[in-house]
Amino acid sequence: MGKLVALAQVGLLVTVFGTGCSIIPSGGTETCVDWVRFETPQDQYDKSGMVLVGKSVGKVGETSIYGYKATTHLVEVERVLKGDPRDVNLRISSMPQTCTGGESYPDGDPLDTDQRVIIFATEQGSEWFTMTPAQGVLPFRHGTELPFR
Template sequence: MLITMLLTSCGDKVTSGPGTAEPTPNSASSASSPVTGGGTVACVDWARFETPQDQYDKASVVLIGKSVSRAGETTIYGSEATTHLVEVEQVLKGNPGEGDLRITSMPPTCTGGETYPDGDPLDTAERVIIFATKQRGEWFTHTPAQGVLPFPQGAEIPFH
């Protein structure tokens, strides 16, 4: 998948620091930023997956788990993002390592300063399926809208 990103300068320059991730093949194209006075911003137009099977096929890691606590913040595409400590129940794809995992909820970009306008998908104590990719040594949900699926006890896995 081709990645295109437009960086627009809206004021003071934002500098990258530790934890800043680069675009991945999971993002598609970009648009200019509606954010004013905020700095260099990347507006990412996220890939949309037709089915959970498509999400599974494109993710580096897929697991069943639940967030047990917040574990900090990081910056990606000029947006702040919340990192969670996830208790891993079962790994369905990939090799994320042993034990609990730090995963950051990929934020939508160019939201006018609100990090998660529809809520942080990992800010739940409920059991979920997480589709993740690794960027610069850190795990992120696949996309803001399609990185987490509710997965209550007794539910069937929606892919193979």
């Protein structure tokens, strides 16, 4: 039923997930993605295409991925830790959860905050997304040390 897919960037494994289908109460089916779980923030950093410190300054639209709506935020980039965002204000979409009956963020959108955060991102096509729904954003207060090197 499921199929294993690997996304690679310059030979490095970025993320691995399985896909399958489930039946939703409305009688349709939905794609289910089993997200990789990172043991440490260092693992996330190592596998990310881009890592930055910044904060969302507002929602600027939606996109779609895996059949789910993903909210796109304008992120004010304070500091780039890895990668090249090519802009100080960057559009990043929160990766939606799957197998939720069509609800993209049952536990809340992780980028829907006015707090300073670390964002672990990956590029899908020409768009940036948080790496996974649960592990794409970490709170990051001023004076706190980075949880990776």
